[in-house]
Amino acid sequence: MEKIAYRPESLTKTPFTYCPGCLHGIAHRLIAEAIEEQGLTNKMTGVAPVGCSVFAYKFFNFDMAQAAHGRAPAVATGMKRSRPDMHVFTYQGDGDLAAIGTAEIVHAANRGERISVFFVNNAIYGMTGGQMAPTTLPEMKTTTSPYGRKTDDIGFPIRVSELLATLVAPYYIERVSLLSPTDIIKAKKVVSKAIQYNKEGRGFTFVELISTCPTNWGLDPIKSRDWAKDNMLPFFKPGCFRDKGEGVE
Amino acid sequence: MTTELICAGFGGQGVLTIGKFLAKAGMKEGKNVSWLPSYGPEMRGGTANVSTVVSDEAIASPIVSFPDILVALNQPSIDKFAASIRAGGILIYNSDMCPHGCKREDISIIKAPMVEIAKEIGNQMVLNMLAIGIIIGKTDIIRYETMEDDLTSFMKSKNPELLELNLKAIKRGIEIGKQ
Amino acid sequence: MAKILMKGNEAVAEAAIRSGCRLYFAYPITPQSELIEYMARMMPKVNGTFLQAESEVSAINMVYGAAGCGKRVMTSSSSPGISLKMEGISYIAGAQLPAVIVNVQRGGPGLGDIQPAQGDYFQATKGGGHGDYRLIVMAPASVQEFADMASEAFDLADKYRNPVMILADGMLGQMMEPVEFKPAKTDEEIADMWRQHDSWCICPNEDGDKKHHHEINSLEIDPQVLEKHVNNIYKKYAEIEKNELHFEEYNLSDDNEILCVAWGTASRVVKSAINELTKTGKSVGLIRPINVWPYPYEAIAKAIGPKVKKVYVFELNTGQMLDDVKIAVKGKVPVDFWGKVGGIVFTPAEIKEKLEACF
Ligand SMILES: Cc1ncc(C[n+]2csc(CCOP(=O)(O)OP(=O)(O)O)c2C)c(N)n1
Ligand code: SF4
Numbered sequence: 197m198e199k200i201a202y203r204p205e206s207l208t209k210t211p212f213t214y215c216p217g218c219l220h221g222i223a224h225r226l227i228a229e230a231i232e233e234q235g236l237t238n239k240m241t242g243v244a245p246v247g248c249s250v251f252a253y254k255f256f257n258f259d260m261a262q263a264a265h266g267r268a269p270a271v272a273t274g275m276k277r278s279r280p281d282m283h284v285f286t287y288q289g290d291g292d293l294a295a296i297g298t299a300e301i302v303h304a305a306n307r308g309e310r311i312s313v314f315f316v317n318n319a320i321y322g323m324t325g326g327q328m329a330p331t332t333l334p335e336m337k338t339t340t341s342p343y344g345r346k347t348d349d350i351g352f353p354i355r356v357s358e359l360l361a362t363l364v365a366p367y368y369i370e371r372v373s374l375l376s377p378t379d380i381i382k383a384k385k386v387v388s389k390a391i392q393y394n395k396e397g398r399g400f401t402f403v404e405l406i407s408t409c410p411t412n413w414g415l416d417p418i419k420s421r422d423w424a425k426d427n428m429l430p431f432f433k434p435g436c437f438r439d440k441g442e443g444v445e
Numbered sequence: 446m447t448t449e450l451i452c453a454g455f456g457g458q459g460v461l462t463i464g465k466f467l468a469k470a471g472m473k474e475g476k477n478v479s480w481l482p483s484y485g486p487e488m489r490g491g492t493a494n495v496s497t498v499v500s501d502e503a504i505a506s507p508i509v510s511f512p513d514i515l516v517a518l519n520q521p522s523i524d525k526f527a528a529s530i531r532a533g534g535i536l537i538y539n540s541d542m543c544p545h546g547c548k549r550e551d552i553s554i555i556k557a558p559m560v561e562i563a564k565e566i567g568n569q570m571v572l573n574m575l576a577i578g579i580i581i582g583k584t585d586i587i588r589y590e591t592m593e594d595d596l597t598s599f600m601k602s603k604n605p606e607l608l609e610l611n612l613k614a615i616k617r618g619i620e621i622g623k624q
Numbered sequence: 625m626a627k628i629l630m631k632g633n634e635a636v637a638e639a640a641i642r643s644g645c646r647l648y649f650a651y652p653i654t655p656q657s658e659l660i661e662y663m664a665r666m667m668p669k670v671n672g673t674f675l676q677a678e679s680e681v682s683a684i685n686m687v688y689g690a691a692g693c694g695k696r697v698m699t700s701s702s703s704p705g706i707s708l709k710m711e712g713i714s715y716i717a718g719a720q721l722p723a724v725i726v727n728v729q730r731g732g733p734g735l736g737d738i739q740p741a742q743g744d745y746f747q748a749t750k751g752g753g754h755g756d757y758r759l760i761v762m763a764p765a766s767v768q769e770f771a772d773m774a775s776e777a778f779d780l781a782d783k784y785r786n787p788v789m790i791l792a793d794g795m796l797g798q799m800m801e802p803v804e805f806k807p808a809k810t811d812e813e814i815a816d817m818w819r820q821h822d823s824w825c826i827c828p829n830e831d832g833d834k835k836h837h838h839e840i841n842s843l844e845i846d847p848q849v850l851e852k853h854v855n856n857i858y859k860k861y862a863e864i865e866k867n868e869l870h871f872e873e874y875n876l877s878d879d880n881e882i883l884c885v886a887w888g889t890a891s892r893v894v895k896s897a898i899n900e901l902t903k904t905g906k907s908v909g910l911i912r913p914i915n916v917w918p919y920p921y922e923a924i925a926k927a928i929g930p931k932v933k934k935v936y937v938f939e940l941n942t943g944q945m946l947d948d949v950k951i952a953v954k955g956k957v958p959v960d961f962w963g964k965v966g967g968i969v970f971t972p973a974e975i976k977e978k979l980e981a982c983f
C-alpha cells in the first residue's frame with residue numbers, strides 16, 4: 197500500500213506549540229518535506245528566529261541554531277561561511293525580519309548569501325500578543341495600533357519581497373499564500389525550488405509565505421483565512437519577483 | 446488577618462477574573478491586596494492561575510506558596526495546588542471538571558457542579574461570580590455588598606440583564622458556601 | 625484620588641503621562657508589553673506621541689533626539705531589549721540628556737525566559753554601555769512605588785541632565801496592586817518644564833533673541849577636552865551620590881542577629897520571611913536599597929547592629945548586588961548569599977529556612 201500521509205523524518209517528534217489553526221505548522225511541514233525529498237536532511241541546518249516559531253530549533257530534525265530577534269540572516273551568514281558544504285536556511289516572522297531585522301535581511305540579500313530565507317508574514321506580532329508589525333494593514337487594529345494603523349502617521353505595510361527585488365544579487369524571490377489547499381500545493385513547489393537552488397549553491401533564495409494569526413486577530417481559523425484572502429492578498433500579491441534560474445530578473 | 450488564595454483552571458475559564466474581583470473588593474473595603482497572575486506561553490490554551498492576597502496588614506510577598514483557599518476549576522489545578530493548601534484551609538472546586546476530586550481530610554472541601562449551575566442560572570460566564578459567592582458564603586474576606594456595588598457601577602447601564610445574572614450567581618454561591 | 629487596582633506596567637505608564645511625559649518610543653517585548661500598549665491607547669488622548677519603533681536600537685535613539693529637544697521622553701523594554709539600548713544610553717549619558725528608561729527584567733542570559741529576574745543589576749548599575757558614565761537606577765518593590773518612581777525619575781533626569789533607569793521585573797510589571805496617582809501636570813506646567821531646557825536644548829530662536837547654537841553631542845575628539853568633559857560629568861555624579869541615596873530600613877534593631885540586604889521583588893519575599901521569624905522570637909533586619917545607584921554603602925555599614933553575626937544577601941540572580949554589599953561591609957562580618965535564577969522567584973519559606981539555619 198502506498199503511504200500518502202506521513203511525518204517527514206526531517207521533523208522531530210516534538211509536538212508543535214502553535215495555536216489551533218495556526219499556519220506555522222504547515223510552513224514547517226512544507227520546508228521539511230522539501231528538504232527530505234531532495235535528500236538534504238543530513239546536510240541541512242537552520243536558524244530559528246524570535247517569534248512564535250522560536251522553538252523551530254526543536255522541530256526540525258537536524259542541527260539548528262536559535263538567533264537573537266531579527267539577526268537570523270547574520271547568524272546564517274556566519275554558519276554558511278564557516279561550513280560552505282552545509283545548506284542553511286532561516287525561518288522568520290514579519291516582526292523579526294521586517295522590523296528589528298531589516299538591516300540583516302537586506303544585507304544578506306545584497307551580498308547574495310547562499311542561504312534560503314522563509315518569511316512567514318501574518319501581519320502581526322504573534323508571540324508577544326498581537327502588536328503592530330511593519331506588515332500590519334492600513335486601519336488594522338492591533339494592541340499597539342488600537343485606533344487602527346494610520347498610514348499618515350506610521351506609513352504603509354512593507355512589501356519585503358518587492359523591496360528585496362530591487363537588489364541585484366538575490367537569485368530567487370517569490371511570494372506565495374498558505375490560505376487554501378491549492379495555495380499550499382503551489383507554495384510547496386516554490387519552497388522546493390528555493391531548497392533546490394540552495395542545494396545547487398546558486399545564491400540567495402527568499403520565499404514569503406502569507407499566513408494568519410487566528411489568536412491575535414481574534415478570528416477562528418476559517419475566518420482568518422477568509423480575512424487574509426480578502427485583505428492581505430490584494431496588498432501582498434503572490435508572485436515571482438526574481439528567478440535567475442528561469443530568466444526572471 | 447491575611448488570606449492567601451490561589452485560583453486556577455484552564456485559560457479562558459475566568460480564573461484571573463475571580464482573583465481580580467476579590468482583590469478589587471478587598472481594596473474597596475480598605476484592605477491591602479495583591480494580584481499576581483501566571484503569565485507566559487502556557488497561557489495559550491493551557492492552564493492559568495493567579496495568587497491573590499487580601500490582608501489587614503501590608504503585604505510582603507504577593508507570591509502564595511501555601512494558600513488558605515484554593516479555587517480549582519479543573520482537575521490539573523487540584524493536582525498541582527491542593528497539596529499545598531494550609532491545614533485547616535479551604536478547597537473549592539468545580540466538580541464538573543474535577544473527576545478525581547481531592548483526598549485530603551485536614552481541609553474543608555466544597556465541591557459544586559459550577560458549569561451546570563452557571564448554565565442553570567442562564568450564562569456560563571457567571572461561573573466566576575458563583576465561585577466568588579462560595580468564598581463569600583464560607584469566609585468573611587469580602588462582603589456581598591461590595592461586590593454588588595462594584596458590579597452595579599459598571600454594568601447597570603451597559604448590561605442590566607447580565608448584572609442580574611451575576612448577582613444571582615453570587616447569591617447562589619453564598620448559599621452553597623454556607624452549607 | 626481613590627485607589628485603583630492596576631498592573632505595574634500600566635501604573636508606571638499612567639504615572640509617566642501624569643508627570644508630563646509626552647513622547648514615548650518603544651518596541652514590544654514580554655513581560656513589559658502592557659506598558660507599550662497602555663501608551664498606545666493613552667498618548668493620543670493627551671496629544672502626546674506614541675511611536676512603536678522598528679527596534680529597541682531605534683527607540684532609544686528616538687529618545688536621544690526627543691530628549692535633545694528638551695521634552696520629557698521615556699522608553700521601556702525588558703532585558704534583551706535593554707541590551708540593545710545600551711549604546712544609545714551611553715550616548716544619552718555622554719551628551720548629558722534627561723530621559724527615563726524602564727527595564728521590566730526577565731530571565732537571561734540571551735533569550736532566557738520571560739519570568740521575573742534581577743540579572744541586569746550589573747548592566748544597570750556598573751555601566752552596560754561603553755565608557756565612563758552612570759545611570760541613576762531606581763528599584764521599585766511595589767506597584768505604588770513603581771508608579772511614584774516615574775515622576776521622581778523625570779525630576780531627577782531633569783535635575784542632573786542624566787538618564788534614569790527604573791529597574792523593575794516581570795512580577796512588578798504583571799502584578800496588580802492598589803495605586804494612588806498624583807494629580808496630572810497641566811499643559812501650562814508641562815510647557816513651563818520644557819522651557820527650562822531652552823538654555824541648552826535644540827529649540828527655535830525666539831524673535832529678537834541672540835541667535836543660539838546648541839549642540840547635542842557626545843564627541844570630544846581632543847583628549848584634553850574629553851578628559852575635562854568626563855571629569856565634569858563625574859562631579860555631577862558625586863553630587864548625585866551625596867543627594868540621592870534612598871533606602872528602606874525594615875525591622876532594624878540592636879537585637880538583630882542577621883542583617884539581610886535585598887532589593888526590588890526579592891526584598892518583599894525577604895520581608896515575609898522576617899515577619900515569620902519575628903513571631904518565633906528571632907530578630908532579623910533588612911536594608912532595602914531603593915536607589916541601587918547611587919548605592920547606600922554607609923547605611924548598610926551602619927545597620928550592622930552589635931549582635932549581627934552575618935549579613936545575608938538575597939537576589940534573583942547569582943550574586944550581583946552582593947559585590948556592593950561586600951564593599952559596604954568591608955569584611956567586618958561574614959557576608960553570605962543565596963539567590964534563585966531562571967526566572968524563579970524564591971518563596972518566603974525558602975528564605976526563612978536559609979535564615980533559620982543561621983541561628
Ligand atoms: C530584542 C528583542 N526585542 C523584542 C523581543 C520580543 N519579541 C519576541 S517575538 C516578537 C515579535 C514576533 O513577531 P513575528 O516576527 O511577526 O513572529 P510571529 O510571532 O508573528 O510568528 C517580539 C517583539 C525579543 N525577544 N527580543
Ligand atoms: S499566536 Fe498567532 S502566529 Fe503565534 S502560534 Fe498562535 S496563531 Fe500562530
Ligand SMILES: [Mg+2]
Nearest residue numbers: 289290320322
Ligand atoms: Mg508575525
